[in-house]
Amino acid sequence: MPIIQSIEVCVARVPLDHVTSFSNRTVTERHYGLVKVRSVDGVEGIGFCYVGSAGGELFRVAVEQLLGAVLIGKESLGVEGLWQRMYQEALLQGRMGTVMRAISALDIALWDLNAKAVGLPLHKYLGAVELDTVPAYASGGYYVEGKTAAMVGEEMASYVALGFKAVKMKTGRWDPKGEESRVKAAREAIGPDVELMLDCNNGWVDTVQAMQYLSRIEPYRPYFIEEPFGPDDIESHARLARLTSIPVATAEIGYGRWYHKQLLDMGGAAILQTDAAVCGGITEWKRIAAIAAGYGVQVCPHWFHDVHAPLVAATPNARYVEFFWDDQVLNFRRLIDRQLGHKDGRVVLHQTPGLGFGFDEKQVAKYGAWTTTS
Structure with a gap:
């Protein structure tokens, strides 16, 4: 015991x-x-x-x-x-x-x-859907001094060269024309068949501002636009979902199942990015993912691929794990003794007991x- x-x-x-x-x-x-x-x-x-x-x-x-x-x-x-x-x-x-x-x-x-x-490894202890690997998207495209639109494109292409079939970049810091240039450079660099995600990190204040950006960006077919507004502004998320063809993803800093249910009831998210290290742990994450399944909504958890890879492996309506291949932004990687590997755009799950590190x-x-x- x-x-x-x-x-x-x-x-x-x-x-x-x-x-x-x-x-x-x-x-x-x-x-x-x-x-x-x-x-x-x-x-x-x-x-x-x-x-x-x-x-x-x-x-x-x-x-x-x-x-x-x-x-x-x-x-x-x-x-x-x-x-x-x-x-x-x-x-x-x-x-x-x-x-x-x-x-x-x-x-x-x-x-x-x-x-x-x-x-047992965590994904098997939870009851696995995937036993060995899970699909992942490579995350990056941050704003660093001197980084041009062309350099963002090169960065996204480097992830594709590593085998990833989906990539994510930041958006919203430059003006609409500038952001279009970044997204265009990324799409041209990765080609038409790689999924391209955009993350705004709560950068816009209303749907008018958001559409000034998204009307320029829609032709480049993003897989989703992430966190366009502050997390508590559920109404704006829902309105934007009705205005744009780009699926809205959010909830990475959402807390508890009740917030997530309200978000889903109002149509504010086509994709949930619920983070187990934020929302209330694995226990609460599992509840939220089950609620999302009842709405026909996918879960693509945010950040910390080390804990989210086994959760995605054990969740039928989880599509991707967000993967950071170096420690420049997710520098938590420096604090652990064993890193997750990747192959052909999929993260290779640990097979040792628990989290595996x-x-x-x-x-x-x-x-x-x-x-x-x-």
């Missing part, structure tokens, strides 16, 4: 090698919340989340002062009950934001621990320190 004995928590502050921009913000470092949950039998599960470009200590406080005590001494197999207890404990401090991300990290660690305890303790020590709750 796997009883939870202790929890370790760390905030790792990892600087970017190059200052990197999105449609409306610039990032110089990333703060990651890391946890290790250990059972009395000595089995250890790991979890993690992205806190943001500042404020990582909020994560540590949430784990140490709010959530850890809920788990210590409890059986790790009671995942649904433990999730509900953590959520109830956090009602006043944060049903979204950093506290929910802390719940997410701890929940991921519980699933990792439980899968390890029975000796651990933290690289030498690297983690460069950016943060562990503290223990028991």
Whole structure:
């Protein structure tokens, strides 16, 4: 019986090698919340989340002062009950934001621990659809000083040369004419048959502004336009979905099944990008994916391919995992001891128990320190 004995928590502050921009913000470092949950039998599960470009200590406080005590001494197999207890404990401090991300990290660690305890890789423990690989799109196309439209095209073409049949780039920072030049360069570089995704990172304020961009971009046949507006502006997402031929994708920073159901009820998303390290962990992600299936909506989870690859493998209505092949933007990759590989545009799943990797303790020590709750 796997009883939870202790929890370790760390905030790792990892600087970017190059200052990197999105449609409306610039990032110089990333703060990651890391946890290790250990059972009395000595089995250890790991979890993690992205806190943001500042404020990582909020994560540590949430784990140490709010959530850890809920788990210590409890059986790790009671995942649904433990999730509900953590959520109830956090009602006043944060049903979204950093506290929910802390719940997410701890929940991921519980699933990792439980899968390890029975000796199964996570995707098989969950009940797999895909056993060996899952389809992926290569993500990039960020704004870096001096990076031209032609260089974005070259970057997208480099992913295709690696075998990817779908790629994603950022959009929304330049004016409509400039963004059209970037998308045009990408489409010409990758050819007509590779799927091209666009990510706006909440860059537009209303549908009038959005259509100034999308009317120019529609001829290049994007697979989706991601996060055109702020996450809580569900009505604008729904209106835009009626105005453009480009499918709208969103919900990467959506919290909980109730938000996602409202988004689906209003027609605000053709594709959900729900992130297990944001929405409430694997437990809540599975619920949301099941709700989406009832609406005939695909799930293409955001970020952290290390946890999302096994989830996509275990979810019939999940189409793609977002894959970052280097550590220049998703520099979380520097903190783990084993990377996912890819072949022919598909991510190769780990076959060892649990998530299939651990933290690289030498690297983690460069950016943060562990503290223990028991």
